[in-house]
Amino acid sequence: MGCGPGNLSAYLVQKGYKVTGVDRSERMISAAHRRAGNASFQTADALHLPFEDNSFDLVIAASLLNVVADRAALLQEMARVTDSEGKFSTLFPTPGFSPKASAIYADQQKLSSLESAAIDLWSGKAKQLDQESVTTLFSDIGATNITHREYLDGMLMSLQAAP
Numbered sequence: 001m002g003c004g005p006g007n008l009s010a011y012l013v014q015k016g017y018k019v020t021g022v023d024r025s026e027r028m029i030s031a032a033h034r035r036a037g038n039a040s041f042q043t044a045d046a047l048h049l050p051f052e053d054n055s056f057d058l059v060i061a062a063s064l065l066n067v068v069a070d071r072a073a074l075l076q077e078m079a080r081v082t083d084s085e086g087k088f089s090t091l092f093p094t095p096g097f098s099p100k101a102s103a104i105y106a107d108q109q110k111l112s113s114l115e116s117a118a119i120d121l122w123s124g125k126a127k128q129l130d131q132e133s134v135t136t137l138f139s140d141i142g143a144t145n146i147t148h149r150e151y152l153d154g155m156l157m158s159l160q161a162a163p
């Protein structure tokens with residue numbers, strides 16, 4: 001959900017998953033088609049998905065929860081289209097994702113200058129969320145088995161749950 005130009009979709013297709021990507025931007029959907037031709041894509045609002053209940057085994061929103069106005073509505077819609085045996089997952093930048101922390105990370109990981117510039121730009125712009133408030137949101141919509149995982153030294157985090 002909020003698949004953007006299809007990088008994650010292309011990766012998942014390569015891994016053998018059957019992928020459906022959704023974004024409200026037609027430009028993003030066109031780019032995603034070019035990048036991940038074997039996935040299917042639709043232009044749609046993630047808060048009002050054109051899918052039946054329980055349609056997918058796994059529903060992923062990377063860098064979407066932190067940009068939508070109504071986070072609870074997004075999580076409810078994700079849970080609705082996730083199969084009762086499945087999982088939904090969201091990835092978001094945390095308050096630790098600062099330009100200073102990303103510069104230290106880039107240095108430690110010996111990132112290329114292009115990668116360093118990308119992470120620096122992203123860290124300065126990204127809307128951030130903390131684990132506790134996202135966990136509360138998941139609980140409030142009735143999600144169960146909530147787990148989390150940190151990425152990039154905790155600058156990014158994913159929370160996943162059963163619907």
Ligand SMILES: C[S@@+](CC[C@H](N)C(=O)[O-])C[C@H]1O[C@@H](n2cnc3c(N)ncnc32)[C@H](O)[C@@H]1O
Pocket residue numbers: 001002003004005007022023024025028044045046047061062063064067068
């Ligand atoms: C920060 S980008 C993340 C793109 C991609 N998930 C990634 O991680 O590279 C957020 C994406 O969500 C899309 N988006 C924002 N609000 C949306 C909504 N309500 N429904 C569907 N897509 C939305 C934007 O068009 C944009 O492509």
